[in-house]
Amino acid sequence: KLTVYDKTQGVQNVQRYLCGALELAPGSVRVLSPFTGGAFGSGLRPQYQVVLAALAALALKRSVRVGLTRQQMYGLGYRPAMIQRIDLGAKADGTLEAISHDAVTVTSQYEHFYRQETGWSGLLYRCPNTTYAHRLAPLDLPTSCDMRAPSAATGVFALECAMDELAFALGVDPLDLRLQCYSDRDQIANRPYSSKNLRECYRRGAEAFGWDKRNPEPRSMRDGSELVGWGMATGVWEALQVPIAVRIALTANGHAEVSCATSDIGTGTYTIMAQVAADMLGLPLDNISVKLGDSTLPQSPVEGGSWIAASVANGIMTTSESIRRELLNLAKQVRNSPLSDVEPDDVRLADGKIVGNKDPARAVSIADAMRQGGIDRIEREETTHFPKNEAHSHNTHSAVFAEVKVDEELGVIRVTRVVNAVAAGRILNTKTASSQILGGVVWGIGMALHEEALLDHTFGRVMNANIAEYHVPVNADVHDIEVIFVDEPDDSINRLGIKGLGEIGIVGVAAAIANAVCHATGKRIRDLPITLDKILQ
Template sequence: MRYIGTAASRVDGYAKVTGAAKYAAEVRPDDLTHGSVVTSTIARGRITRLDVSEALRVDGVIKVLTHLNRPEMPDDDSAYKDDVAPDGSPFRPLYDDRILFDGQPIALVIAEEPEIAQFAASLVRVDYDQEPHVTDVRRRREEPSALKPSAKTGADPFAPPKPRGAAEKALAAAEVRHQGEYYVPIEHHNPMELYASTVIFEGDGKLTVYDKTQGVQNVQRYLCGVLKMDPDDVRVMSPFMGGGFGSGLRPQYQVVLAGLAALALKRSVRVVLTRQQMYGLGHRPAMIQRIELGAKADGTLETVTHDAVTVTSQYEHFYRQETGWSGLLYRCANATYAHKLAPLDLATSCDMRAPSAATGVYALECAMDELAVALGLDPLDLRLRCYSDRDQHADRPYSSKNLRDCYRQGAEAFGWDKRNREPRSMRDGSELVGWGMATGVWEAMQVPIGVRIVLTANGHAEVSCATSDIGTGTYTIMAQVAADMLGLSLDDITIKLGDSTLPQSPVEGGSWIAASVANGIATTSDAVRHELLGLAKQMQNSPFADVAPDEVTLADGKLVSKRDPTSAVLIADAMRHSGVDRIEREKTTRFTKDESRSHNVHSAVFAEVKVDEELGVIRVTRIVSAVAAGRILNPKTAGSQILGGVVWGIGMALHEETLLDHTFGRVMNANIAEYHVPVNADIHDIKVIFVDEPDDSINRLGIKGLGEIGIVGVAAAVANAVYHATGMRVRDLPITLDKLD
């Protein structure tokens, strides 16, 4: 392979740094109008009066849309369901007078200029019939009757795994036990690009929608249901996206508001949410977890119990499989899980990078660290003693698992063998030094996907798929795989994506797109190669007259015999000889689920912190993340993915927390000045190691995907390092200096 596995620079990099790449709020059609959203100031109740008269008197204001005058919308829930919608009744923007959460959109002011719309929106007056609300998960947990089961049946893919053994009995008999409660607060995604939609009203009444989304076809189907339009009349585009992290898996409400306004005005409309309004969208749910571990004195893990209470909204039941990671990672004969939902008067929670694993593994890996202390063992030694080569849930082997090498290479690079086990035993001047570690795990998933390839006689190929590039480098890895599969140079490949009219793709999330689309390109390339072979066989004195399709490959612009590399025909010659100017093939790739093996990615994270003994200020000075994730398509973009995940894990451990005023049910730090995220001064040395992990059974290219794994385990490694430095165990995130008092 010439390109797969190489650190190619982003093929879309030039467009991004020069501004040629246009995002959803940068497309400027003729006759464009601008919408500004008015949001609710209560968490629960009804609108009793909505006065828009002052707003309408402002010069340049065209219309104010509310639930009283919007275009017709469907009554049934099914019209509002998207591809990843949870159980329940989806939120319907501007549908009626009900208020379900603070910051809910209740009106859209449309004007000729954005500043006019924003000013006029401030003049809209609203009265409410306010009802009691609850936004505190701890308060809700004290009301057992208000909690909901997370899954209806064991067949639910997000249901906790089936228990095994006799966990309660094993815990009672364990020689060493640990019990702890761990808390993760609500976190908001805060991507750099604000959520925005530009809806172009075409002359024939059709809509072309530029939307910030992780799934254009998902949005297209959703809009057709909500706006009562035919699929052929709605095209959704998202060629570039400035970060999503899961917040763009579901259509956000601004795209509906812009669509309603475009239909009402028969003009193009742009709606851009403010940073504050983005806190009225989904979030990583707050979570209270209780873990009990029982072990023999030699470190053999005997039992795991993991219970969780997770935040959701009152109208939808969003959840992920939070507790089952605990029973998956380590060899343990007895395990049991429980997961309940705490419905609150907030917007529905949603996926956020490594949903369920980032939070569930945090609790598990902190608990394992505490168990190691109780046993008098090194934390890495304990994990190696409990290592499992088999999926503990399904009792089957992995297609590949190189976690042992992650531990070994990560520990060597970090210098773990120099760690003094005693807390508060390592210092650097006035700072306490702590070393902590944790394990990471994620699923290696694949999804059906369509790819179209158009190869022209001049040696150029256009590869298209409706998938998104959310900043991860999808353009680049698609180009690398296509270049190798078609035997062309990287410069001869054009990638088209982020367009609902292109071949079918699911939303981009879960770390499944790289593996899926890369193998999809390979499948369609096979079809192109077969056709080229047919053309080459028609040539006079063809060296391929009796050659089977699997006996030839494409390389350096030629069709080449695998048996005799000197037997080759230029692609251009084969096409021109047959009078063919272009070959177009489209294939859908589906992956057969291997029930005999489990597919996961793993990591080992080692962290160093330094804590000012007087002030309690914590600095993460070093991180080593060793990752085993099958074949790495591009070490440069892949390394950036892990770096970003590590930074977010540091934020999860020390910075990020959405603060609610429960009296009003309102986010108090709805901005990126008071919602703390790591900045340059917070990030020091991060080393990423990719551990070799051949896997020829998961798919033909051996790809697993690694967008999520970078964050998993980082918060636990940092928290464990803080304990080692200070001797103080903080079990609720983020770990701020006041908690070290």
């Protein structure tokens, strides 16, 4: 039997792949990844190191560890390069009349890997005439991969920079233009949203940022020797959910173990699973333990697409309801039970008891109910499916406002302030959710100003495959970031009203920064990253 420890976003995905590729029985391979670390796309697919390690272990009949050098890790996946062209036609009042968005994206010679690149305007802005085209350019490179908000981070960058250019050409405020073109419908699928509180994101984000004090004239705002620029952009991402199974084992001493094969890539999955279980089972948080990242646990999809929080939380609720029904059956057997005539939907679990919703005085302790049934453990595993909702579209939205300061002589750019206002349904944990958006903003700063893989065009080799020359934002590059969550009740997407947060934090950030740079300098830089040589050129 083979036990594999891998950095992955899907232990069961790796397990299935190894069984297929190496012709092994499913029961003979166990994959563990209880603590993944960062991933955000690179761990969605099994990578070659896990296959090499498994092959060597099987051949040598002993434990094997395969480690990658820093240089080798640059071949494990990347955000594909993209060339985009956008044409916008509008009336003098800013009403959009036509949008054309074309893209050419890199893929490998052996695999046509792509995502939806060009249709994002249809989710945001009213326009009667639109055309979208997306082509692939096969190159002698490894296949690219999903990387935080795949296609949206790059596609929305071009769209939101174009909207900023249109606002300048029309002489209208960029925020006013977006409100003028605002769409309450998904124009691609031609249906309304289950919820879309983007207008409130615009309002609260602009208020917190002080957008009304913006002088629209480029190069008109200064701080000493630095030019000051203010820019904004809209973000949009999918609110997805997928079938998932959750097992809960509840013991008579008031402890519950929650199990699912999902992953925690630093997003706080352990935390929210414990939170939701404690809430649903009426137990203290300290009485909940969580097991995940093990292929032998109940079935889970890969951790990606911002769908795990919504999926696993609703999965925990489904299994908790099964346990509640079992507990009520036991409670009814207690002598002179105050719950003898109560239906399952009329009770809840709270403070270690089965409690009537209408009359909290009618209650039986979980311990008494289990003692009456002569059991010390209840274990249930349920699979949660999400009905396909053809009547509505499900998306998260955001409004990003950015301030940059540009040294007029040196061209050095600093992002001094960012406000990101997000509408993403019910927020399970404000602290972990804020961290997700903060991380997305930092990554957006990297996308806008720092990150660039330089290729040898003869061999397709990444020439700056090291941390010294592949630049990412460091503490000195990150200043004031404010995250605002806009209230957005949504009772149709799922029973808990949850939307995912992992991807939306980065969408629109690079565009807001690029628009701020243009406002500061008067120069429209369309090629990322925006480096000082492009400013000074």
